[in-house]
Amino acid sequence: MTSFRIVAAGDSAIVVEFEETIAPDVNARTIACAEAIQAARLDGVRDVVPTYRSVAVYFDPLRTDHDVLTRCLEREAVRPLTPITAARTPVRIPVCYGGDLGPDLPGVAAFAGLPEADVARVHAAATYRVFMLGFVPGFAYLGIVDAAIAMPRHATPRVRVPAGSVGIAGVQTGVYTGGTPGGWQVIGRTPVKPFDPTRADPFLMKAGDAVQFYAIERSEYDRARSES
Amino acid sequence: MSGIWVIKPGMLTTIQDAGRWGFQARGVPVAGAMDPVSHRLANALVGNDRDAASLEVTLLGPELEFEDERLVAVAGADFDLSLDGRQVPSNAPFIVAVGSRLRFGARRLGARAYLAVSGGIDVPLTLGSRSTHVVSAMGGLNGRALMAGERVPLGAPGRAERNALAPQTATVDLPNHHATIRVLPGPQADYFTSDALDMLQSAPYVIASDSDRMGFRLDGPRLTHARGADIISDATPLGVLQVPASGQPILLMADRQTTGGYPKLATVIAADMTIAGQLAPADTITFVVCTLRDALTALIAQERALMAVEERRS
Numbered sequence: 001m002t003s004f005r006i007v008a009a010g011d012s013a014i015v016v017e018f019e020e021t022i023a024p025d026v027n028a029r030t031i032a033c034a035e036a037i038q039a040a041r042l043d044g045v046r047d048v049v050p051t052y053r054s055v056a057v058y059f060d061p062l063r064t065d066h067d068v069l070t071r072c073l074e075r076e077a078v079r080p081l082t083p084i085t086a087a088r089t090p091v092r093i094p095v096c097y098g099g100d101l102g103p104d105l106p107g108v109a110a111f112a113g114l115p116e117a118d119v120a121r122v123h124a125a126a127t128y129r130v131f132m133l134g135f136v137p138g139f140a141y142l143g144i145v146d147a148a149i150a151m152p153r154h155a156t157p158r159v160r161v162p163a164g165s166v167g168i169a170g171v172q173t174g175v176y177t178g179g180t181p182g183g184w185q186v187i188g189r190t191p192v193k194p195f196d197p198t199r200a201d202p203f204l205m206k207a208g209d210a211v212q213f214y215a216i217e218r219s220e221y222d223r224a225r226s227e228s
Numbered sequence: 229m230s231g232i233w234v235i236k237p238g239m240l241t242t243i244q245d246a247g248r249w250g251f252q253a254r255g256v257p258v259a260g261a262m263d264p265v266s267h268r269l270a271n272a273l274v275g276n277d278r279d280a281a282s283l284e285v286t287l288l289g290p291e292l293e294f295e296d297e298r299l300v301a302v303a304g305a306d307f308d309l310s311l312d313g314r315q316v317p318s319n320a321p322f323i324v325a326v327g328s329r330l331r332f333g334a335r336r337l338g339a340r341a342y343l344a345v346s347g348g349i350d351v352p353l354t355l356g357s358r359s360t361h362v363v364s365a366m367g368g369l370n371g372r373a374l375m376a377g378e379r380v381p382l383g384a385p386g387r388a389e390r391n392a393l394a395p396q397t398a399t400v401d402l403p404n405h406h407a408t409i410r411v412l413p414g415p416q417a418d419y420f421t422s423d424a425l426d427m428l429q430s431a432p433y434v435i436a437s438d439s440d441r442m443g444f445r446l447d448g449p450r451l452t453h454a455r456g457a458d459i460i461s462d463a464t465p466l467g468v469l470q471v472p473a474s475g476q477p478i479l480l481m482a483d484r485q486t487t488g489g490y491p492k493l494a495t496v497i498a499a500d501m502t503i504a505g506q507l508a509p510a511d512t513i514t515f516v517v518c519t520l521r522d523a524l525t526a527l528i529a530q531e532r533a534l535m536a537v538e539e540r541r542s
Binding site: 007008009010011012013015017020021022034046047048049050051052053054056058061062066132133134135136137138139140141179195197202203206207 | 249250251252253254255256257258354355363364365366411412414415416460461462463465466467468485486487492495496497498520523524527528531
C-alpha cells in the first residue's frame with residue numbers, strides 16, 4: 001500500500017507527498033506520478049514538478065481547481081507502477097578526475113583511506129539515479145554514492161564552481177552547471193554541459209534517468225572542450 | 229525592427245513577461261514580473277497580448293530613447309514620468325515620437341513599474357519566455373539587467389489604435405510602505421508548533437535589505453519548528469513562506485529557485501502577489517490567514533478588472 005498525502009500550497013499549487021525518505025522506489029513512484037499527470041494534459045496546469053518524494057502541480061485557479069486536481073492526484077498516486085519495460089539507457093558522462101580539475105580528490109581519498117585512482121574508480125563504477133533537478137537550470141541530484149567515498153560537503157562553500165565540475169556531497173553526486181557557489185567536494189570535471197540553452201535538448205538529464213560516469217584522460221578532456 | 233536605446237539604465241531594469249513556466253522539473257526558475265497585475269495592465273493599455281514582454285523598472289527608473297513612434301504605457305509604481313521634458317501620466321497610454329526621451333523621475337509609491345510598448349519587447353525566447361533571470365543569466369538582453377548604451381529590440385506593433393487612447397486606469401492599490409497580505413496555511417504548517425500561524429499574524433515583518441527578486445528576507449516574530457528546520461528538498465511555490473533554522477521567514481518571489489530544503493508554513497494568495505511585488509526593503513508586511521474562498525474571490529475580482537481594460541483595448 002502506498003502511503004501519501006495531498007496538501008495545498010496556496011491557491012495555485014497542490015502537492016502530493018509520498019513517504020518521507022530518500023529512496024529509489026519512493027522516487028520512482030514520485031516520478032511516475034508526475035509523468036502521468038503531465039501526460040494527462042489537464043486544462044489549467046502550468047507546471048508539474050517532481051522532487052525526491054513529492055510532486056507539486058502548479059495551476060491557474062481560474063481555469064481549474066483543487067478538487068479536480070486532487071481527484072487526479074489520488075488516482076495517479078495509487079496506480080500500480082508499471083514494470084519498466086525498457087530500462088532507460090544510461091546517460092554516460094565523461095569525467096577527467098583529479099588534478100586541477102578535481103581539487104578535492106586528494107581530500108576525498110584521505111577521507112576514504114583509498115588511493116585517488118580508486119576513488120575515481122568507485123565513483124565511476126556505480127549507476128546513479130537522477131532523483132530530481134533543482135538549485136539552477138539543469139542541475140541534477142544523483143545518488144546513491146558508495147558510502148566509502150561519501151564525504152560531506154565543505155563547511156564553507158566555494159564562491160564560484162566552474163561549469164562541469166563533478167562533486168560529491170555525502171551520498172549525493174552531481175555536475176555543476178557553472179557560475180554558482182557550491183560546497184560539494186569537486187573530484188573531477190566533464191567537458192559536457194549539463195545545461196545548454198542553445199542545444200536541441202538543452203538538458204542532459206531528467207528526473208528518473210540513470211547516469212554513469214566514465215574516466216577520460218586530460219588530453220581527451222581538452223580536445224572535447226576545444227571542439228565544443 | 230526598431231528599438232529603444234538605454235540612456236540611463238536605472239537601478240534594476242529587466243525585461244519580464246508572465247514567466248518561464250513548464251521547466252521547473254529541470255530546475256529552471258519561473259522568473260517573470262514581480263507584480264504580474266501591473267505588467268498585464270501596462271500591456272492591456274497599449275493593446276498588447278498579456279504575455280508580451282515589458283520592462284520592469286525597480287526603485288530608480290531609467291531614461292530611454294525611442295527609435296520610432298509607439299504607443300506606450302507605464303503601470304505599477306507611481307513615478308514622475310516625463311517625455312521630452314513634458315509630464316505624462318501613469319496607468320494611461322501615450323504616444324512617443326521618433327527620438328522621444330522618456331525619463332523616470334521621483335518615485336512616490338510602490339517599488340516596481342512596468343513599461344509596455346506596442347509590439348512588445350522582442351528579445352529571443354529562451355525556453356518559451358523572454359523573462360530575465362539574472363542569477364542564471366537567462367532570458368532578457370544577454371541574461372542581465374539593462375545597461376547604458378544598449379538597444380532593446382521591439383516587435384512590430386499589431387493593432388494600431390492610436391486614436392482611441394484609453395482613460396487612466398489603475399487596478400493596483402499601491403502600498404504606502406506597509407501592506408496587509410493574505411496567506412493560506414501550508415503546505416507544511418504541521419512542521420511548526422501549533423502557535424506558529426498565530427505568531428505569523430501577531431506583528432508586522434520588516435523586509436530586510438538583502439531582499440531581491442528571489443525572495444524577501446523578513447524580520448519579525450520568530451516562528452518555531454516542531455520537527456527541525458530541514459526537510460527533504462521539495463518544490464518551492466511562488467509566494468511561499470519558507471522558514472530556515474533562524475525562525476525568520478523568507479517570502480519566495482519571482483526569481484526563486486525551483487526547490488528548497490526548508491519547511492514552508494504558509495503561502496501568499498495569488499491575488500496578493502501584486503501588492504507584495506510593490507514592496508521594497510524596509511517596508512513592512514502584516515500577514516493575515518484567510519480562506520480559499522477569500523483567495524479565489526479576490527483573484528476573480530482582480531481578473532474582472534483586468535479583463536475590463538483588455539476588452540476596451542481589443
